[in-house]
Amino acid sequence: MRVLRAAVAIWAFAEVWRTGEWILFALGSVFALQAIFDLGCGPAGCAPTPSKKINSKEGSSSEEIVFEEVK
Numbered sequence: 770m771r772v773l774r775a776a777v778a779i780w781a782f783a784e785v786w787r788t789g790e791w792i793l794f795a796l797g798s799v800f801a802l803q804a805i806f807d808l809g810c811g812p813a814g815c816a817p818t819p820s821k822k823i824n825s826k827e828g829s830s831s832e833e834i835v836f837e838e839v840k
Contacts, residue, residue, distance in 0.1 A: 775804035778801035782794070785797065
């Protein structure tokens, strides 16, 4: 992902130089900072962290789920 962010930053800076659209400079700066400092969604990725709720009966967090077929 770091290389992809760097590529987007280089593209944005090239477009700023080619077209003069300075709003792309902000976009390129954001992607360049993400690539340089390896920032993004974080070490766990973009998925939410699982809950650490413990079932008091069994000491585990898994519960049996019952599904009912709907016709």
